[in-house]
Amino acid sequence: MKKFEAVIYDLDDTIFPTKTIHKEVVKPVLDAIVKYNEGTLSEASLSDALSDCYKHSLRDVAVMYGFTRKMYEKALKAFSYLKIDYQLRTYPDYTCIGQIPGLRLLVTSGYTSFQNLKISNLGIAQDFEEIFIHDNEKSSFLGKVEIFRHIQEKYNLASEDVLVIGDNPISEIAAGNELKMNTVQILREGVIKNESAKNHIQNFHELIPDHKNTN
Template sequence: MSKFKAIIYDLDNTIFPTHLIKMEMVSPVLQAIRDANDHRLSAEQLTNALTDCYRLSIREVAKKYNFSELMINAALSALSAIEINDQLTTYDDYRFLKEIEGFRFLVTSGDSNFQMSKINNLRIANDFNEIFIHDDNESGFKGKLRIFQHIQHKYGLNSNEVMVVGDSADNEIAAGNELKMTTVQILRSGITKASIAQYHIGNFSELFSLNLSI
């Protein structure tokens, strides 16, 4: 019998490999940031910021690199206009997620329209009891912390009944630790192993034994 009544999953680089988003799809966002930069960031800073746009939300990148309001607004405007025409796919091990008993929640950060378009394209919305998108000026950590607390209160869940699965040590893993939930970092390609996560897995199939043995 499963110990956990609920598992909270991240989306990007947990369920969905972000490298499938083609350069030409997001190039208008990157160009909007370049055009609005106006020498605010050095060439090196700008390059690093644009690279981070593939793994962090625009607001998180903006905060990290101290974007001007013009840069933020230009990026968000360009992002909201993006249409995903190619069929996206989840990681191959996604099927195991659907076999685990209990509540399933999807919590992700980023532009609401863009994140929801990815979810709809992947056709995974019906696999979750609820989907939450953190899309405001709070950090990913604070935004997810607030959503995790909401889930707990709404569904009457104790911290020891909730598992959090994701790739980001700074966001979902840190938020889960703050609330004394069980945190599991999934080590997708390119993800650095973080000691603050209580457990580490390589794919979703490992959740079966973890869910029963903890």
């Protein structure tokens, strides 16, 4: 793969596995969704929505499942009480990103304080030139399109000189495609391959120049 002037990294299930966040950590958020569901979602849909909270931003889950405004606002408020009192770990191959050429930028979606909590716990902030957190009413897709466009303008980058790496085809991959950037879906455990990404990798090692894939 060619060298790029800038590489935009996703956080969740790209740099670290979200499944390592204990259920107890996000229990206040899940409890709020259940408490204020008040018959809006069936038991099956509610269960699916709770599971998807580990894979997508609360904002996107709320839209996907049709949360009431009250459900969403109460769950959002609960994020401010979350704490992580144990050490999170990146995927083992994360240590090689220093060998991947290009300006390193981190772009993630979610509640700002919780995303910052994860970044701080992981101790990765110093690895990036800049960190952007999308946290508003827009979908992850639209939010990341805006951030990616801002990055292009700020760093004077042409689309073909930017690489976007992530797991989510309807978020960072879709946003990168929208701006005609180069997109790579990283196929972490449990991630379903989506052909909308222009390339696919199993781990970060494959992005190191002259890497030989022995699989």
